[in-house]
Amino acid sequence: MMSPETQDIEQATTAITEEAPPDRKTRRYDRQLRLWAATGQAALESAHLLVLSSSATSTSILKNLVLPGVGAFTILDNAVVTPADAGNNFFLEGPESIGKPRAQEAVRLLEELNEGVRGHADLRNVEQLLSAGKSELFKYTLVIAHNLPQSQVERLSQLLWEDDDAPPLVIVRSAGFLAEIFIQQHEHTIIESHSETAPSLRIDKPFPALLQYAQALDLDALDPTDHAHVPYVILLVKAMEKWKQEHNGLPPQTYAEKKAFKEAISNMKRKIDEENFEEAEAQAYRSWTETKVPSEVAELFDDPKVQTLNASTPPFFYLLAALKKFAAQPPYTLPLSSTLPDMKASTDTYIGLQKLYKDQAEQERNIFKSFISPGVRIDDDLIDSFVKNAHALKVIRGTSWNSIDKNTIALGNAAATSPKQLAIHLALSAASCLASKAPAPSQGELPVFTIEALTQEAQSLLPPGVELPEEFEFTAGEIARSPTADLPNTAALLGGLVAQEVIKMVTKQYIPIAGICTVDLIETWTGIL
């Protein structure tokens, strides 16, 4: 049993500050706050999005961002509602909207979804926006473009790529059952990746207080109830100490030794059904698996920004530099996490063990803090969150939209590795090229893209000698069938996918796509290119 001294007197006597029932806003957002919490919500509420066009896909995307409470959005669109728009866009009022400015109608109906969100209709065209220069674009958190003509999307991509701190650009292209999504961004750092991998409990490298506690515990002196409630963490530390004494200080190496170690744990049972010992056996691997810095995190230590910290370096990299220093010291791990999973234990032993972990985590966090470059002021909450999520940090570095179709070698390689995804991208690119060469069809007319012309365009994007993927026949055929169809179901699906990505980008939680996400709604799959 835990000695009473180890209990924090203050903690035990502090009155519980009782929460009042949640307010209206918290109740409204309850189901999403359980995913991204108040911090994510605050980030979302301070975002201002720019969406180019008010197509069915664009309004579907916005719907899924207005509902969770994005701060503001602007639709830039000079189009007037056509009969076709009135048929496929839920954020227009059927025939009543025909002839009215499309952006205005869409903004009005989208705003109805959430009183907390401001919408703006900008009735200029994309050309006017582009010629107004960067400052117009830089006031937005993120820019989304759906089915923009090729020359416009190229210029937009260029404007938003020239500066490192330009807003990210989400490019969405769709035709009929096929679509793709690409996020253009220089750099995206994630602390709260919501990884499903739990941080190490460091059973293999027990910290002094844990080791001491385990060593001091005399299992034979415990009564049967207490014996069946010793947490598995303690059992494993104890068992490993004993094993090491008998094996030249080494943990089990071979399969046979590992099996013997598990048997030793099983033999410690007094009764056949002691669950804590069963848990220890099941978790035995934790005691011989060495706790190290996860390789994905270790790779980040070599990031160029960690090497060249300066006044303009974001706090993330200062923290990463401190983490690197921390991990260079014994025991060569990340700072300990204070979260302890549930395990078979009595209340006292569990809470006592939890306290050991919390105290050690606190100590290590202070050591970590001491490694942060002096003179850099970083919010304590950010530091806490960084330490808590240190095992699953993430940095995404992207490419520009314009470079994708110029990189013939990469496209050529994709023909071998991801032919289905490539077939969709090439078909959409080919259609975009063809559209830019022909005069725009008049309202209600379809552009004619022959499979031959699409094939020729697509082939020209690949290096000589690389054949188009077999699947291209299908994707080109679908594009030829429905070159400009913004189908309600495809629009709704893209609306969901893009909104998920935007939420991930804006909240800096969860991990957005790196690369192109392609979508085929005939066979119903998505795939990253």
Next chain:
Amino acid sequence: MATIGNGSATADWPGRYFHIDQILDKPGPRTDPGFSAGAEARFKLSFRKPFIVWKVEVKAFLRDQAKILVIGAGGLGCEILANLALTGFKDIHVIDMDTIDISNLNRQFLFRSKDVGKSKANVAAEFIMKRVPGVKVTPYFGKIQDKDDDYYMQFHLVICGLDSVEARRWINATLVNLVDPENPESLKPLIDGGTEGFKGQARVILPTITSCYECSLDMLNKQTVFPICTIANTPRLPEHCIEWASVLEWPRIYGDKKMDTDNPDHISWLYKTASARAKEFNIEGVTWSLTQGVVKNIIPAIASTNAIIAAACCNEAFKIATSSAACLNNYFMLIGTDSVYSYTFEHEKRSDCPVCGGESLDFPISRDLTVEELIEMLTEKQDIQIKKPSLSAPTKQIYFQAPPQLEQATRPNLEKKVSELIPEGGEITVTASTLPFSLSLNVIYT
């Protein structure tokens, strides 16, 4: 309201279906040869042998004849209704027994603050008819179990956007039972969607042809159940304290009075009670939000994921109704937490599925197992999960949950060993009032 939603009587304006007609005017490279756009076409199930054939023109079928049922007018249901209406379905029915809560408004986009407390089915139907001219949506504010086979027989397709396993099992079994091999129209494709946070799945079930909902019961995430002894004696987590308040303290203090998890006063009491217990045991982390989450078993839900899954479901409905492309065979799952990961696969039919399989399930048990323990096993086993099962053998009753006289008469059997009542290889029939099917167990002693 009635003046707007008068079905196909409202004229479609020219150009209304400009986008959709690109798909319906000509076939694509992967379209089934049975699809002949514009001319005589068929409504059929396109990835197996054709067995449902309506000799009508595709657009006419979609817009004038197809009758589709949407079960659930919540997170998925709102999305499904909007998508179906825009794709050209004009005769849509919707069932939902729930009323609108403020926590629905972050995703159920057909509802506004002023609608809180009203029927989801009614408000959703009215909204769709107002927004999409010419579409008739017939709401039913009630339970799916209120309706009989004749009711379900009138639809061509059923789409489910439900959050309840029980309701899904019920409609799945009902539609499987409806299939009459002599009558191809009795086969109603069932499209089912579900979401949780950034994850979700959509699937197509062709009753008796493909794997059904019951076949895949073991794919469900196992719910965390805290052992009662932990809750009573050794709480460690804030959740244990909350369960103590709701499972043990509430009945102790309030007796038979039913706890209403939608009543803020009740949640408030549970929160305070759980907090006091947590304080007593030095456990941190009991909050209002966690209390509500635990007692209501709240699943995080966002508009975007619902949009993805509902769109996937409606896309299948559209493809099936028009044969414009092959439909999903048969399961699509999507995870949006780390990049966009999805997996499309054919879930296999189970020959021992109690709903569509026909074969009885081999069930190995110990000779020492009592009837009561068997019942517990049936409740917990991942591929069975039957709450409150009643058991019978071909010649005798083993245990019945109801009516009370029968329960009393069979109660002494609970303590008996199954092996005293059933011979090796004998059959036990399991039924439950919540499920419209029975499960046959083939008992094997180990």
